[in-house]
Amino acid sequence: MEQLGELELLMEKSFGEETTLPADLFQKKVVSSFPKTVLTQGMDNRYLVLAVDVVQNEEGNHEKQLIITASQSLEYKERCILRNDWCSIPVEPGDIIHLEGDCTSGTWIIDEHFGYLILYPDMLFSGTSIASSIRCMRRAILSETFRSSDPATRQMLIGTVLHEVFQKAISDSFAPEKLQELAFQTIQETKHLKEMYRLNLNQDEIKQEIEEYLPSFSKWAGDFMHKDTSADFPQIQLSLPTNGSKNNSTCNIEVVNSVDIEESIWSPRFGLKGKIDVTVGVKIHQGSKTKYKVMPLELKTGKESNSIEHRSQVILYTLLCQERRADPEAGWLLYLKTGQMYFVPANHLDKRGELLKLRNQMAFFSFHRISKSVSGQKTQLASLPQIIEEEKTCKYCSQMGNCALYSRAIEQQMEHNSVPVVMLPKIKEETQHLKLTHLEYFSLWCLMLTLESQSKDNKKNYQNIWLMPTSKMEESGNCIGNLIRTKNVKAIGNGQYLHHFQRKNGSIPVTNLMAGDRIILSGEERTLFALSRGYVKGITMTTVTCLLDRNLSVLPESTLLRLDQEEKNCDIDTPLGNLSKLMENTNVSKKLRDLIIDLQEPQFIPYLSSVLPHNAKDTVACILKGLNKPQRQAMKKVLLSKDYTLIVGMPGTGKTTTICTLVRILYACGFSVLLTSYTHSAVDNILLKLAKFKIGFLRLGQTHKVHPDIQKFTEEEICRSKSIKSLALLEELYNSQLIVATTCMGINHPVFSRKTFDFCIVDEASQISQPVCLGPLFFSRRFVLVGDHQQLPPLVLNQEARALGMTESLFKRLEQNKNAVVQLTVQYRMNSKIMSLSNKLTYEGKLECGSEKVANAVIILPNFKDVKLELEFYADYSDNPWLIKVLEPNNPVCFLNTDKVPAPEQVEKSGVSNITEARLIVFLTSVFIK
DNA sequence: TCTCTGCCTAGAGGA
Known part of the structure; x- marks a missing residue:
């Protein structure tokens, strides 16, 4: 400014x-x-x-x-x-x-x-979030912060399934036999089977419980849809604000059709977002007059409470609807257990205004998560909304643990804090299993994660999607406008639809968008903003193919559309969730706290004989034969460990091979293994090697992110090929596999809620931040971190967070315990001269060559003489004798000082570039290729 | 001084 x-x-x-x-x-x-x-x-x-x-x-x-x-x-x-x-x-x-x-x-x-x-x-807040803040604002904020702490329940699964059945029925039929069919079909879907597995439920029981609701579905449809005359529809007392008369009048209500299902709306006008269960077209017959309105219908499967929370959700949806069409002024609340439907008017005065004030409060607290202390410049976490004084409400609150933890670890450390006295014992009880060191660890990491997430937020201009015109956004390369849909939409299954787009005139402009990028699809018209989300499947000079979460074939073909890259939503949820879990009063968390926060010394058992099963000895011995000495030591250390082992994989020492061998040995011994890394590619590199050894594994994660040769091992592919349509088959799949592989972030998968692995191996561990690395460790008895802290540490953008120590990986932290560390020092990548460079600079001379052959290897240049001869024709070659030294195979390391060339660096928007050095490299490479 | 990757997510219900 x-x-x-x-x-x-x-x-x-x-x-x-x-x-x-x-x-x-x-x-x-x-x-x-x-x-x-x-x-x-x-x-x-x-x-x-x-x-x-x-x-x-x-x-x-x-x-x-x-x-x-x-x-x-x-x-x-x-x-x-x-x-x-x-x-x-x-x-x-x-x-x-x-x-x-x-x-x-x-x-x-x-x-x-x-x-x-x-x-x-x-800042957009969801309808459910705001509705939940009515009872307790603190809880609403905590739920947004610690998302993973809200547990999945049986009722939620039932609710989700029933929603789906109703939504399918309203655009099909409510005939009893049809409903049966839809219900049956729905509970066979993989996503629901996975939830049943997570919750350890019985599929038949679920089916039965779903079926109990179906008669009410039919009853509702019988009441409100398809009647001969308008007088046959149910009478409801209602008043609409724009109807003039302030008094209630009796109307007959007819639900004509469903205009949309799960309509997803973002409202940058009201700062709201949400999904509307069913958007219905309703005829309101009042005497001889009939009014048609498109209104939100909210479905509830629980107790018929007609509570303020439920009604508030509907009222917020009436605001959302205004992004797409005329103000509905009211909405409907339908309880599926009974088929009872309530009218929810949304007056300005006492309803919408109150909810928007709550939204503003939420926005205020979400925005002010960090505060500078009054006295100095000390950065600290800000207080959350006050703890309420309602033991009844708190008793069942899923955020109770985090609420108490935040109060104890952060708020009670402040100069001014006021906790309701009646709540103090409860807070103490919830946190009494934690030592001061634990509270401090929580507080510090919470602060660092918050700082880091804010620094990333600053870089993204999310609001550009709604505040900037296409033409302006296209310049940034993160948007493609002026698109029209071509070809038919193809339903891929599990809620995905394949769409093809083409520029209305001309070809696709220069763009950053690539296959795999997450995108938001909007119409160019304001009312069609953020219609759907998904990702780019492919992009050429003239077309874009996308997988979207909604079928857009309902839109006229001429509709002008735009794609915006979805801003990378830096994941603070996973690490915060892990951090919160680390503080839980469970044995697993306690062990990890002892080892990680209090740096308790890791234990080892003395003899291999007590872990090696008798029948596995020969196999293991055979596998060990192919290894060098430090690699064998590493295997032994891991097998003897009771807590953890750190493997330092110096460059070229066969890290991937070592992990692969380790997995084979553990497999041979009958241990179950969880294999993870930070990136998909690192996971797949190990699996590609492992695939040769007849070891069964299950690769979790989105299939399109997985290496093509590994895709057949992904859950999605296995479920498709084996046609898994029952819980029993899914359980068989999950329980039969010994090796499960995924990234550190992919730990939200249902398998982890029921399985404990004997070993968890984390590759690239020195590049992963502590709270992320923690995630997979909750699911195993022992863990192995593989990395090299001399290489890149975790990336931290925020300067303050870096100063507070956020770049310390778990690998580095635990390295203090020397007895847990094995170093792979024998390397096969470099000859002795190249090796000595990094050996002297960083590895204290610990690196050694794997063999004489490796030590003395030099590049073979078959055309060396010819090329030399050829180069001599160039005048600048004879003027620059340095070039011969570069090409000379017996001179494998040389430094080229470009200071005097000159070769100045150029600062660009995304980093630094050096054109002259790049040219030199291209030149040298081309000569080597010759 | 430099490095840039993971996540499907708003709402399923309870009181």
């Missing part, structure tokens, strides 16, 4: 001290928090708050007055007055807000009758 001078002037002149940030802080906040937010007016208006003042109006009531601007130059200022409850919104100078309502002569008035203020509108 270049207008600092003006801004400074503005702040000094217009506003009172207590509400004004110093200009430099103000500028810093705006730049770091809202990079490139385009201030605009109109439908998607974005205002910057310049100043906040609380004043008393004529009636003696408090109101908040904001000075705001929607002009990038900060030139045109407007006022916004917040009255009544809106006055309590925690809005500060430097914040970005969105306003709904009327602006009369430069003044917006938001009160209980009209208008909304949306704080940080580009």
Whole structure:
């Protein structure tokens, strides 16, 4: 922002001290928090708050007055007055807000009758999240933070299946035999079978429970759909805000059709997002008049509570619907157990406004996760919303552990903190198994992860997708607009649809988008924003193929579409979830806390004979024959370990071979193994080697990310080829495999909720951050980390997080325990001269060549003499005798100093480049190839 | 000073 001078002037002149940030802080906040937010007016208006003042109006009531601007130059200022409850919104100078309502002569008035203020509108919150905040705001925030702590339950599975059956039926038929068929078909889907496995349920019981609901489905359809005359439809007392009359009137309700299923909507106007179970077309017959409305229908399978939470969800959906079509003003809440349907009006006054205020509170807490302490510049985690004083509510809360942990480890360490006294014993009880060191570890990692996630957030401009026109976005290379659908949409199964697109005129512009990238598909029209998500399957000069989560064939063929790259959503959920799990009061977590946080010395058993099964001895001996000495030591160490082993894989020492051999030995001994790494390619490299040894394995993870030769071992492929349609078959698959392979992040898979492995092997461990590396370790008795901390550490972008120690991998941390470490020192990649370089610089002379052959190997250049001769024709060759030294096979290492060439570096947007050095390398390579 | 990879996700219900 270049207008600092003006801004400074503005702040000094217009506003009172207590509400004004110093200009430099103000500028810093705006730049770091809202990079490139385009201030605009109109439908998607974005205002910057310049100043906040609380004043008393004529009636003696408090109101908040904001000075705001929607002009990038900060030139045109407007006022916004917040009255009544809106006055309590925690809005500060430097914040970005969105306003709904009327602006009369430069003044917006938001009160209980009209208008909304949306704080940080580009943060979208889901309907369920906001609804859950009604009871406990703290829990809503904790649930967003520690997503994986909310456990899966039987009721949830039943709910999901019933939703699906109803959704299929409404676009097909509610005839009893059809419903039976749909139910049967649905519980055979792999995704549901996997959940049944996770929860250790019985498929027949689930089927029976589903079937109990079906008569109510038919009853509802009989009541509300397909009748002869309008008078036959059920009567409901209702009033719609725009109907004029304020009184309830009796109407007959007819559900005509389903307009959409699982419609997914993002609303950058209200700062909301969500999925609508069923979007229904409804005829409201009132006397002789009939009104047709498209409205949200929310399905519930639990108790018929008609609770505020349920109704609130519907009300929020009426706001979401406005992104696509006219305000529905009301929605429906249907309880599938009884077939009872409730009318939910969404008045401005007491309903929508209240919920948006809650949304604003959530936005405030989500935005302010970090605080600088008042005294110094110390960065720390901020307090969460207050703990409520309702033991009843807390009793069943799935976030209780995190709530107590956060209070104890973070909030109670602050100067000012207030915990309800009645809750103190509960917090103590929940955390009494933790030592101070554990609380400190949690607090530090929580802070570092939060810092890191924020630094990444700053780089992404998520809101560009909705605030920037296609033409502008295309320049960045992350968007392709002006597309039309070609060919038919193909349903691939498990909710994926293959789409083909073509530029309406001309070819696809220059783009960053590649196969495998996650994308968001929108129509060019505003009402078709974020219709579907998916990923690019293939891209050519003229066409793009995508796998999307919705079938877009319902749209007219001429609809202009655009693809936006989905901003890389840096995964803070997995590491935070692992961190929270590490603090749980379980034996597995306790052991890991002892080993990792308190660095308890790892134990080993003395004799191999006690672990090696008798019948495996010969096989193991045979496998060991092919190994060098340090590799054999590594095998032995792992077999003897009771806790963990670290294998240092120095460059060229056959790390992959070692892991592969280790797996073979463990397999031969009958141990179950979990094989993981940070990247898919590292996992597959091991599997490619392993595939030769008749070892059965199950590769988890998205099939398209897996190496083509390994894809036949992925779960998806196995389920398809073996046609797995029952829980029994799935269980057989999961239980028969000894080796399970996946990335460290892929640990959310149902197998892990029921299986414990004897060993977990983590490759690339020195490049993985601690809380991520932790994930797979919960599922095994012992673990082996393979890595080399002399090579790259985990990537940490945030400077503060780096300073706090976030680049320390688990591998490096545990390396302090020397007795757990084996070093692979025999290498096969480099001759002795090349080796001595890294050996002297970093490996303390520990590296050795695998054989004489390796030590003395030199490059064979069959045309060396000819090329030399040829080069002598070039004048600059004889002028530059350095080149002969480079080519000379007996001179395998040489340094080329490019300082005087000159070869200056160039700073570019994504790093540094050196064109001259690149040219030299191309030249040298081409000469070598010759 | 440099390195850039993983995740399907909003809502399934309980009180």
